[in-house]
Amino acid sequence: MSTIKHPVGPQPNKVYWRRRLVVLLGLLAVIVIVVLIIVGPGRSAEAEKPTADPGTSSTPDAGSTPAAAVAGGACAPGSVSVEAVTDASDYSGEQEPALSLVVTNTGATACSLNVGTAAQVFTVKSGEDVYWTSTDCQTESSDIPFELQPGVPVKSSAPIVWDRTRSAPDTCDSDEREAAAAGGASYHLVVSLDGNTSTTSKQFILN
Structure with missing residues:
Protein backbone atom coordinates (compact mmCIF):
# COMPACT_ATOMS: atom_id res chain seq x y z
CA MET A 1 0.00 0.00 0.00
CA SER A 2 1.32 3.47 -0.92
CA THR A 3 2.84 5.49 1.91
CA ILE A 4 1.91 8.66 0.03
CA LYS A 5 -1.80 8.14 0.52
CA HIS A 6 -1.39 6.28 3.82
CA PRO A 7 1.64 7.53 5.77
CA VAL A 8 3.36 5.00 8.03
CA GLY A 9 4.57 5.99 11.47
CA PRO A 10 3.69 6.17 15.12
CA GLN A 11 1.79 9.49 14.77
CA PRO A 12 -1.81 9.83 13.55
CA ASN A 13 -2.25 10.27 9.79
CA LYS A 14 -3.40 13.92 10.06
CA VAL A 15 -0.08 14.86 11.68
CA TYR A 16 1.83 13.62 8.64
CA TRP A 17 -0.61 15.31 6.26
CA ARG A 18 -0.17 18.60 8.13
CA ARG A 19 3.62 18.31 7.85
CA ARG A 20 3.37 17.63 4.09
CA LEU A 21 1.08 20.63 3.67
CA VAL A 22 3.62 22.87 5.41
CA VAL A 23 6.39 21.59 3.12
CA LEU A 24 4.27 22.15 -0.01
CA LEU A 25 3.39 25.71 1.06
CA GLY A 26 7.07 26.42 1.64
CA LEU A 27 7.97 25.17 -1.85
CA LEU A 28 5.16 27.27 -3.37
CA ALA A 29 6.44 30.38 -1.60
CA VAL A 30 9.96 29.78 -2.96
CA ILE A 31 8.58 29.42 -6.50
CA VAL A 32 6.57 32.65 -6.19
CA ILE A 33 9.64 34.56 -4.95
CA VAL A 34 11.75 33.26 -7.84
CA VAL A 35 9.07 34.27 -10.38
CA LEU A 36 8.81 37.77 -8.88
CA ILE A 37 12.58 38.23 -9.00
CA ILE A 38 12.73 37.23 -12.68
CA VAL A 39 9.58 38.96 -13.94
CA GLY A 40 9.21 41.87 -11.46
CA PRO A 41 11.77 44.35 -12.88
CA GLY A 42 10.35 44.13 -16.39
CA ARG A 43 6.84 44.78 -15.20
CA SER A 44 7.98 47.65 -12.98
CA ALA A 45 9.76 49.39 -15.85
CA GLU A 46 6.71 49.01 -18.03
CA ALA A 47 4.45 50.48 -15.37
CA GLU A 48 6.66 53.56 -14.97
CA LYS A 49 6.72 54.34 -18.70
CA PRO A 50 4.73 57.56 -19.29
CA THR A 51 1.66 57.33 -21.47
CA ALA A 52 0.01 60.03 -23.54
CA ASP A 53 -3.09 61.63 -22.08
CA PRO A 54 -5.64 61.99 -24.90
CA GLY A 55 -7.54 64.56 -22.86
CA THR A 56 -4.78 67.17 -22.69
CA SER A 57 -4.28 69.80 -25.35
CA SER A 58 -1.01 70.02 -27.26
CA THR A 59 -1.42 73.78 -27.66
CA PRO A 60 0.48 75.62 -24.89
CA ASP A 61 -0.28 79.08 -23.58
CA ALA A 62 2.08 81.84 -24.51
CA GLY A 63 2.62 82.68 -20.87
CA SER A 64 3.35 79.14 -19.73
CA THR A 65 6.71 77.66 -18.72
CA PRO A 66 9.15 77.66 -21.65
CA ALA A 67 9.70 74.45 -23.57
CA ALA A 68 12.61 72.34 -22.35
CA ALA A 69 14.19 72.40 -25.79
CA VAL A 70 13.51 74.66 -28.76
CA ALA A 71 14.33 72.68 -31.87
CA GLY A 72 13.49 75.29 -34.49
CA GLY A 73 15.48 78.43 -35.24
CA ALA A 74 14.23 81.95 -34.66
CA CYS A 75 11.03 82.87 -36.48
CA ALA A 76 11.82 84.80 -39.65
CA PRO A 77 10.38 88.29 -40.14
CA GLY A 78 6.91 88.05 -41.66
CA SER A 79 6.40 84.42 -40.58
CA VAL A 80 4.40 85.31 -37.46
CA SER A 81 0.97 86.92 -37.17
CA VAL A 82 -0.24 88.60 -33.97
CA GLU A 83 -3.90 89.31 -33.15
CA ALA A 84 -5.26 91.65 -30.46
CA VAL A 85 -8.02 90.12 -28.31
CA THR A 86 -10.41 91.55 -25.70
CA ASP A 87 -12.83 89.63 -23.49
CA ALA A 88 -15.78 91.78 -24.65
CA SER A 89 -16.70 94.43 -27.19
CA ASP A 90 -18.72 96.64 -24.80
CA GLY A 107 5.52 79.59 -41.85
CA ALA A 108 5.98 75.99 -42.95
CA THR A 109 8.30 74.86 -40.13
CA ALA A 110 8.50 75.26 -36.37
CA CYS A 111 10.37 78.33 -35.12
CA SER A 112 11.31 80.00 -31.85
CA LEU A 113 9.85 83.28 -30.57
CA ASN A 114 10.17 85.20 -27.31
CA VAL A 115 6.63 85.13 -25.88
CA GLY A 116 7.53 86.47 -22.43
CA THR A 117 6.15 89.69 -20.96
CA ALA A 118 9.41 91.45 -21.83
CA ALA A 119 8.47 91.06 -25.50
CA GLN A 120 4.78 92.02 -25.16
CA VAL A 121 3.40 95.52 -25.68
CA PHE A 122 -0.31 96.32 -25.37
CA THR A 123 -1.42 99.77 -26.55
CA VAL A 124 -4.88 101.32 -26.20
CA LYS A 125 -5.68 104.22 -28.54
CA SER A 126 -8.59 106.49 -29.27
CA GLY A 127 -8.03 107.72 -32.79
CA GLU A 128 -4.36 108.77 -32.85
CA ASP A 129 -4.35 109.51 -29.13
CA VAL A 130 -2.45 106.85 -27.14
CA TYR A 131 -4.30 106.42 -23.84
CA TRP A 132 -2.47 103.51 -22.27
CA THR A 133 0.62 101.34 -22.87
CA SER A 134 1.38 98.20 -20.85
CA THR A 135 5.10 98.96 -20.60
CA ASP A 136 4.65 102.44 -19.06
CA CYS A 137 4.42 101.08 -15.51
CA GLN A 138 5.67 97.53 -15.96
CA THR A 139 7.72 96.48 -12.91
CA GLU A 140 8.63 92.89 -13.75
CA SER A 141 9.17 91.15 -17.06
CA SER A 142 10.39 87.80 -18.35
CA ASP A 143 11.87 86.33 -21.51
CA ILE A 144 10.34 83.03 -22.59
CA PRO A 145 11.66 81.39 -25.76
CA PHE A 146 8.88 79.23 -27.13
CA GLU A 147 8.63 76.92 -30.11
CA LEU A 148 5.66 77.78 -32.34
CA GLN A 149 4.31 74.98 -34.49
CA PRO A 150 3.14 75.91 -38.01
CA GLY A 151 -0.50 77.01 -38.13
CA VAL A 152 -1.16 76.49 -34.40
CA PRO A 153 -2.59 79.64 -32.69
CA VAL A 154 -1.19 80.26 -29.19
CA LYS A 155 -3.03 82.59 -26.79
CA SER A 156 -1.44 84.44 -23.88
CA SER A 157 -2.24 82.54 -20.70
CA ALA A 158 -3.24 85.47 -18.48
CA PRO A 159 -4.89 88.66 -19.74
CA ILE A 160 -3.68 92.15 -18.84
CA VAL A 161 -6.40 94.27 -17.23
CA CYS A 172 2.68 105.06 -12.09
CA ASP A 173 2.51 105.83 -8.36
CA SER A 174 -0.30 108.33 -8.65
CA ASP A 175 -3.79 107.58 -7.35
CA GLU A 176 -5.30 110.35 -9.47
CA ARG A 177 -4.57 109.27 -13.04
CA GLU A 178 -6.88 110.68 -15.68
CA ALA A 179 -9.86 108.42 -16.34
CA ALA A 180 -10.55 107.40 -19.93
CA ALA A 181 -13.66 108.91 -21.46
CA ALA A 182 -16.71 106.65 -21.39
CA GLY A 183 -20.33 107.09 -22.44
CA GLY A 184 -19.92 105.17 -25.69
CA ALA A 185 -16.31 106.20 -26.40
CA SER A 186 -14.51 103.95 -28.89
CA TYR A 187 -11.03 102.55 -28.28
CA HIS A 188 -8.68 100.31 -30.23
CA LEU A 189 -6.22 97.74 -28.91
CA VAL A 190 -2.96 97.13 -30.78
CA VAL A 191 -0.51 94.45 -29.62
CA SER A 192 3.11 93.67 -30.39
CA LEU A 193 5.08 90.51 -29.60
CA ASP A 194 8.85 90.28 -30.07
CA GLY A 195 8.74 92.98 -32.73
CA ASN A 196 5.69 91.55 -34.54
CA THR A 197 2.74 93.98 -34.44
CA SER A 198 -0.91 93.15 -35.09
CA THR A 199 -1.92 94.30 -38.56
CA THR A 200 -5.45 95.20 -37.41
CA SER A 201 -6.63 96.65 -34.11
CA LYS A 202 -9.38 95.33 -31.86
CA GLN A 203 -12.17 97.88 -31.29
CA PHE A 204 -14.15 98.08 -28.06
CA ILE A 205 -16.53 100.56 -26.39
CA LEU A 206 -16.48 102.05 -22.89
CA ASN A 207 -19.96 102.95 -21.59
Whole structure:
Protein backbone atom coordinates (compact mmCIF):
# COMPACT_ATOMS: atom_id res chain seq x y z
CA MET A 1 0.00 0.00 0.00
CA SER A 2 1.32 3.47 -0.92
CA THR A 3 2.84 5.49 1.91
CA ILE A 4 1.91 8.66 0.03
CA LYS A 5 -1.80 8.14 0.52
CA HIS A 6 -1.39 6.28 3.82
CA PRO A 7 1.64 7.53 5.77
CA VAL A 8 3.36 5.00 8.03
CA GLY A 9 4.57 5.99 11.47
CA PRO A 10 3.69 6.17 15.12
CA GLN A 11 1.79 9.49 14.77
CA PRO A 12 -1.81 9.83 13.55
CA ASN A 13 -2.25 10.27 9.79
CA LYS A 14 -3.40 13.92 10.06
CA VAL A 15 -0.08 14.86 11.68
CA TYR A 16 1.83 13.62 8.64
CA TRP A 17 -0.61 15.31 6.26
CA ARG A 18 -0.17 18.60 8.13
CA ARG A 19 3.62 18.31 7.85
CA ARG A 20 3.37 17.63 4.09
CA LEU A 21 1.08 20.63 3.67
CA VAL A 22 3.62 22.87 5.41
CA VAL A 23 6.39 21.59 3.12
CA LEU A 24 4.27 22.15 -0.01
CA LEU A 25 3.39 25.71 1.06
CA GLY A 26 7.07 26.42 1.64
CA LEU A 27 7.97 25.17 -1.85
CA LEU A 28 5.16 27.27 -3.37
CA ALA A 29 6.44 30.38 -1.60
CA VAL A 30 9.96 29.78 -2.96
CA ILE A 31 8.58 29.42 -6.50
CA VAL A 32 6.57 32.65 -6.19
CA ILE A 33 9.64 34.56 -4.95
CA VAL A 34 11.75 33.26 -7.84
CA VAL A 35 9.07 34.27 -10.38
CA LEU A 36 8.81 37.77 -8.88
CA ILE A 37 12.58 38.23 -9.00
CA ILE A 38 12.73 37.23 -12.68
CA VAL A 39 9.58 38.96 -13.94
CA GLY A 40 9.21 41.87 -11.46
CA PRO A 41 11.77 44.35 -12.88
CA GLY A 42 10.35 44.13 -16.39
CA ARG A 43 6.84 44.78 -15.20
CA SER A 44 7.98 47.65 -12.98
CA ALA A 45 9.76 49.39 -15.85
CA GLU A 46 6.71 49.01 -18.03
CA ALA A 47 4.45 50.48 -15.37
CA GLU A 48 6.66 53.56 -14.97
CA LYS A 49 6.72 54.34 -18.70
CA PRO A 50 4.73 57.56 -19.29
CA THR A 51 1.66 57.33 -21.47
CA ALA A 52 0.01 60.03 -23.54
CA ASP A 53 -3.09 61.63 -22.08
CA PRO A 54 -5.64 61.99 -24.90
CA GLY A 55 -7.54 64.56 -22.86
CA THR A 56 -4.78 67.17 -22.69
CA SER A 57 -4.28 69.80 -25.35
CA SER A 58 -1.01 70.02 -27.26
CA THR A 59 -1.42 73.78 -27.66
CA PRO A 60 0.48 75.62 -24.89
CA ASP A 61 -0.28 79.08 -23.58
CA ALA A 62 2.08 81.84 -24.51
CA GLY A 63 2.62 82.68 -20.87
CA SER A 64 3.35 79.14 -19.73
CA THR A 65 6.71 77.66 -18.72
CA PRO A 66 9.15 77.66 -21.65
CA ALA A 67 9.70 74.45 -23.57
CA ALA A 68 12.61 72.34 -22.35
CA ALA A 69 14.19 72.40 -25.79
CA VAL A 70 13.51 74.66 -28.76
CA ALA A 71 14.33 72.68 -31.87
CA GLY A 72 13.49 75.29 -34.49
CA GLY A 73 15.48 78.43 -35.24
CA ALA A 74 14.23 81.95 -34.66
CA CYS A 75 11.03 82.87 -36.48
CA ALA A 76 11.82 84.80 -39.65
CA PRO A 77 10.38 88.29 -40.14
CA GLY A 78 6.91 88.05 -41.66
CA SER A 79 6.40 84.42 -40.58
CA VAL A 80 4.40 85.31 -37.46
CA SER A 81 0.97 86.92 -37.17
CA VAL A 82 -0.24 88.60 -33.97
CA GLU A 83 -3.90 89.31 -33.15
CA ALA A 84 -5.26 91.65 -30.46
CA VAL A 85 -8.02 90.12 -28.31
CA THR A 86 -10.41 91.55 -25.70
CA ASP A 87 -12.83 89.63 -23.49
CA ALA A 88 -15.78 91.78 -24.65
CA SER A 89 -16.70 94.43 -27.19
CA ASP A 90 -18.72 96.64 -24.80
CA TYR A 91 -17.81 97.53 -21.21
CA SER A 92 -20.35 99.13 -18.91
CA GLY A 93 -19.92 101.00 -15.63
CA GLU A 94 -16.65 100.15 -13.91
CA GLN A 95 -16.03 96.96 -15.93
CA GLU A 96 -12.35 96.79 -16.89
CA PRO A 97 -11.24 95.35 -20.25
CA ALA A 98 -9.09 92.20 -20.16
CA LEU A 99 -6.53 92.35 -22.97
CA SER A 100 -4.87 89.33 -24.59
CA LEU A 101 -3.07 88.33 -27.76
CA VAL A 102 -2.93 85.34 -30.09
CA VAL A 103 0.22 84.53 -32.04
CA THR A 104 0.39 82.12 -34.99
CA ASN A 105 3.36 80.75 -36.90
CA THR A 106 2.39 81.27 -40.54
CA GLY A 107 5.52 79.59 -41.85
CA ALA A 108 5.98 75.99 -42.95
CA THR A 109 8.30 74.86 -40.13
CA ALA A 110 8.50 75.26 -36.37
CA CYS A 111 10.37 78.33 -35.12
CA SER A 112 11.31 80.00 -31.85
CA LEU A 113 9.85 83.28 -30.57
CA ASN A 114 10.17 85.20 -27.31
CA VAL A 115 6.63 85.13 -25.88
CA GLY A 116 7.53 86.47 -22.43
CA THR A 117 6.15 89.69 -20.96
CA ALA A 118 9.41 91.45 -21.83
CA ALA A 119 8.47 91.06 -25.50
CA GLN A 120 4.78 92.02 -25.16
CA VAL A 121 3.40 95.52 -25.68
CA PHE A 122 -0.31 96.32 -25.37
CA THR A 123 -1.42 99.77 -26.55
CA VAL A 124 -4.88 101.32 -26.20
CA LYS A 125 -5.68 104.22 -28.54
CA SER A 126 -8.59 106.49 -29.27
CA GLY A 127 -8.03 107.72 -32.79
CA GLU A 128 -4.36 108.77 -32.85
CA ASP A 129 -4.35 109.51 -29.13
CA VAL A 130 -2.45 106.85 -27.14
CA TYR A 131 -4.30 106.42 -23.84
CA TRP A 132 -2.47 103.51 -22.27
CA THR A 133 0.62 101.34 -22.87
CA SER A 134 1.38 98.20 -20.85
CA THR A 135 5.10 98.96 -20.60
CA ASP A 136 4.65 102.44 -19.06
CA CYS A 137 4.42 101.08 -15.51
CA GLN A 138 5.67 97.53 -15.96
CA THR A 139 7.72 96.48 -12.91
CA GLU A 140 8.63 92.89 -13.75
CA SER A 141 9.17 91.15 -17.06
CA SER A 142 10.39 87.80 -18.35
CA ASP A 143 11.87 86.33 -21.51
CA ILE A 144 10.34 83.03 -22.59
CA PRO A 145 11.66 81.39 -25.76
CA PHE A 146 8.88 79.23 -27.13
CA GLU A 147 8.63 76.92 -30.11
CA LEU A 148 5.66 77.78 -32.34
CA GLN A 149 4.31 74.98 -34.49
CA PRO A 150 3.14 75.91 -38.01
CA GLY A 151 -0.50 77.01 -38.13
CA VAL A 152 -1.16 76.49 -34.40
CA PRO A 153 -2.59 79.64 -32.69
CA VAL A 154 -1.19 80.26 -29.19
CA LYS A 155 -3.03 82.59 -26.79
CA SER A 156 -1.44 84.44 -23.88
CA SER A 157 -2.24 82.54 -20.70
CA ALA A 158 -3.24 85.47 -18.48
CA PRO A 159 -4.89 88.66 -19.74
CA ILE A 160 -3.68 92.15 -18.84
CA VAL A 161 -6.40 94.27 -17.23
CA TRP A 162 -6.69 97.91 -18.23
CA ASP A 163 -7.93 100.08 -15.38
CA ARG A 164 -9.54 102.61 -17.78
CA THR A 165 -7.03 105.36 -17.00
CA ARG A 166 -4.47 107.22 -19.08
CA SER A 167 -0.93 105.91 -18.46
CA ALA A 168 2.46 107.58 -18.43
CA PRO A 169 5.76 106.53 -16.83
CA ASP A 170 5.65 109.51 -14.43
CA THR A 171 2.15 108.68 -13.14
CA CYS A 172 2.68 105.06 -12.09
CA ASP A 173 2.51 105.83 -8.36
CA SER A 174 -0.30 108.33 -8.65
CA ASP A 175 -3.79 107.58 -7.35
CA GLU A 176 -5.30 110.35 -9.47
CA ARG A 177 -4.57 109.27 -13.04
CA GLU A 178 -6.88 110.68 -15.68
CA ALA A 179 -9.86 108.42 -16.34
CA ALA A 180 -10.55 107.40 -19.93
CA ALA A 181 -13.66 108.91 -21.46
CA ALA A 182 -16.71 106.65 -21.39
CA GLY A 183 -20.33 107.09 -22.44
CA GLY A 184 -19.92 105.17 -25.69
CA ALA A 185 -16.31 106.20 -26.40
CA SER A 186 -14.51 103.95 -28.89
CA TYR A 187 -11.03 102.55 -28.28
CA HIS A 188 -8.68 100.31 -30.23
CA LEU A 189 -6.22 97.74 -28.91
CA VAL A 190 -2.96 97.13 -30.78
CA VAL A 191 -0.51 94.45 -29.62
CA SER A 192 3.11 93.67 -30.39
CA LEU A 193 5.08 90.51 -29.60
CA ASP A 194 8.85 90.28 -30.07
CA GLY A 195 8.74 92.98 -32.73
CA ASN A 196 5.69 91.55 -34.54
CA THR A 197 2.74 93.98 -34.44
CA SER A 198 -0.91 93.15 -35.09
CA THR A 199 -1.92 94.30 -38.56
CA THR A 200 -5.45 95.20 -37.41
CA SER A 201 -6.63 96.65 -34.11
CA LYS A 202 -9.38 95.33 -31.86
CA GLN A 203 -12.17 97.88 -31.29
CA PHE A 204 -14.15 98.08 -28.06
CA ILE A 205 -16.53 100.56 -26.39
CA LEU A 206 -16.48 102.05 -22.89
CA ASN A 207 -19.96 102.95 -21.59
